[in-house]
Amino acid sequence: MKKLRILSLMLAVVFCVLALAACKKEPVEDTPSNTTNETVTTLSIVQKSKTEYVIVRDYRAGDSVIDAVARLRDAFNVYLGTDITVEECFTDRDPEVTNDRKEILVGVTTRKESNDTLKDLLCADYTMAVVGDKLVLGGGGEEGTAKAVSTFLSSFVYKQGDKFAVADKIPQNLTFTSKDNATVNGRYSYSSAVLFDARIDSYYLVYEKNNAAAKQIASSMFSHIAKETGYELVIDSDLTDWYDYEILIGNTARSDGDMARRLGANEYYISAKPTEVTYEDGSKHPGATIQILFGENAAESAFAAFKKNFIPPLSEPAPLNISAEKVVTNKT
DSSP: OHHHHHHHHHHHHHHHHHHHHHHOOOOOOOOOSOOOOOOOOEEEEEBTTBOOOEEEEETTOOHHHHHHHHHHHHHHHHHHSOOOEEEEEOTTTSOOBOOOOOEEEESSOSBHHHHHHHTTOOTTOEEEEEETTEEEEEESSHHHHHHHHHHHIIIIIHHHOOHHHHHTTOOOOEEEEGGGOEEEOOOOSEEEEEETTEEGGGOEEEEOTTOHHHHHHHHHHHHHHHHHHSOOOEEEETTSOOOSEEEEESSOTTSOHHHHHHOOTTOEEEEEEEEEEEOTTSOEEEEEEEEEEEOTTOHHHHHHHHHHHTSOOOSSOEEEEEOSOEEEEOOO
16 A cells, blocks of 8 residues: 555656646747837937027918918927027929928928928828928928927927926927827818819819909818818919819809800809810810809809719718719709
8 A cells, every 4th residue: 555655656746747847948039029120310409499490381371381380480489498490482483402401391392301291191181200300390281281280389399398497598409200200191071082084183273253252162162172082272263274174163264154144143053074175286185174153142052052962071981983974053
């Protein structure tokens, strides 16, 4: 009996040794979870309340961008204790500029850095990005650019600066690194917008000269199209050039004048159709025309009909594709 107990004890010891040996693992080299070798660029925008940076914006910038730049300049003074210069550039006159200056580029400028960074953004999209020694704050349109500046102020200037310390003459610093780069996309009703095989930003909003109602509709349509599709169209009067793709508002030089004269005061007539455009050299090119005609009391109802039947707001993004001729009217 004793021999059996001793044998059982010996077997138990053997099993324990084998179990410990099975649990022992060979050493494994540590594998870092992040092995990227990405170089981080740091912009020292303000050092001890001094800056070598200059703010650059287009001289044709809209009110929202001008206001954003003014707030940015004032914030540098109040929160960082330094003055920063604001310069204008001329995107419609000067060629693309390359330089080694330290600049904060707000919106579209004559600098390659901002143009390359912003080229694929829609109007409400915005980005903050380090490109070389420059900081790009901008969007695909005025709305996005204003948002970029506001985000930079709230997330960096106001947080890193201290207006109370500035009041006590304590120097302040401001940095922005390539790790802080960020792009935010806006929300639109349409994932794409094509009218007669041309993307909607190929179209020009052309309004009847000396017609205040037509000009107002053009402005309202600009805002509506930008909001729903993400594209900002050029607004022009019919005093200037003709375009391949046009949205004609009012009785312009290229509208259906006979139809315009037959409309009653409360009537409107909207038509969309493809066209063929003949250039001065005789060559022919595809085009399209959407015309919006309205009586003296029908401007608002015409605009409402356009929104409802051509570019209505959607709850979920979807493609917009108008390829067939279309007429919307309340004319009896």
